[in-house]
Amino acid sequence: MIMTRIETLDWQTVAGDLDRQGWSVLPKILTADQSDAVADLYGDTPAFRSHVVMARHGFGRGEYRYFSYPLPEVVQELRTGLYPRLAPVANAWHGRMGLDVRFPTTHAEFLERCHAAGQRRPTPLLLQYAPGDYNCLHQDLYGEHVFPLQVATLLSEPGEAFEGGEFVLTEQRPRMQSRAVVVPLTKGDAVVFAVHGRPQRGTKGDYRVMMRHGVSEVRSGRRHTLGIIFHDAA
Numbered sequence: 001m002i003m004t005r006i007e008t009l010d011w012q013t014v015a016g017d018l019d020r021q022g023w024s025v026l027p028k029i030l031t032a033d034q035s036d037a038v039a040d041l042y043g044d045t046p047a048f049r050s051h052v053v054m055a056r057h058g059f060g061r062g063e064y065r066y067f068s069y070p071l072p073e074v075v076q077e078l079r080t081g082l083y084p085r086l087a088p089v090a091n092a093w094h095g096r097m098g099l100d101v102r103f104p105t106t107h108a109e110f111l112e113r114c115h116a117a118g119q120r121r122p123t124p125l126l127l128q129y130a131p132g133d134y135n136c137l138h139q140d141l142y143g144e145h146v147f148p149l150q151v152a153t154l155l156s157e158p159g160e161a162f163e164g165g166e167f168v169l170t171e172q173r174p175r176m177q178s179r180a181v182v183v184p185l186t187k188g189d190a191v192v193f194a195v196h197g198r199p200q201r202g203t204k205g206d207y208r209v210m211m212r213h214g215v216s217e218v219r220s221g222r223r224h225t226l227g228i229i230f231h232d233a234a
Helices: 002-008 011-021 032-043 073-096 107-116
Strands: 023-026 048-053 063-067 125-129 134-138 149-154 162-164 167-172 179-183 190-194 197-202 205-215 218-221 223-229
Touching (some): 011 023, 011 073, 032 223, 125 134, 190 205
Antiparallel strands (some): 063 125, 125 223, 134 205, 149 223
């Protein structure tokens, strides 16, 4: 079912959004039941390899857990199903930015590259926010090999399960102040976005825009998010 939803997305529009603004919404990539099932995994400690309390590291407030291998089926399907659709965008971006690295057509091949370089720890994660929690602007870079796109799926319904907690992106263009955007998401929606740098067309050709992402303060309730990062960690 997940693969069917991935296949039926308008990938031409997604690619256009990514080139234009560095992000695109993938509507209802998970059903409500699937979203609840993934969120409920948070208490299943054996499913995860580590637990991070953001305040201890200056990351914000809230907490998250990195999944261990083997990944839950839904997480694995999203990771392997989305990657082939995003690899052409990633390769085009690297070409436009003058970077030599190119990405293989399957996620399994890309993971082989990561693991050969010592990046063997899985990076998909489940985030949990309570009232007063937030996530500082950041980039998810875990080693030499970085896939330039990642995906976050909202597992809770805004206005019902929580208030506040908007997904925020900022972009820094050369010699300009940072610009912020709040991405509108509902339960089961995903946003695909640039991990760090992306190309932007200008009057004199392409230049590089730096991106960061975070979550604004949750005012009430509880918010869960599934993060899909395609490169593994050292």
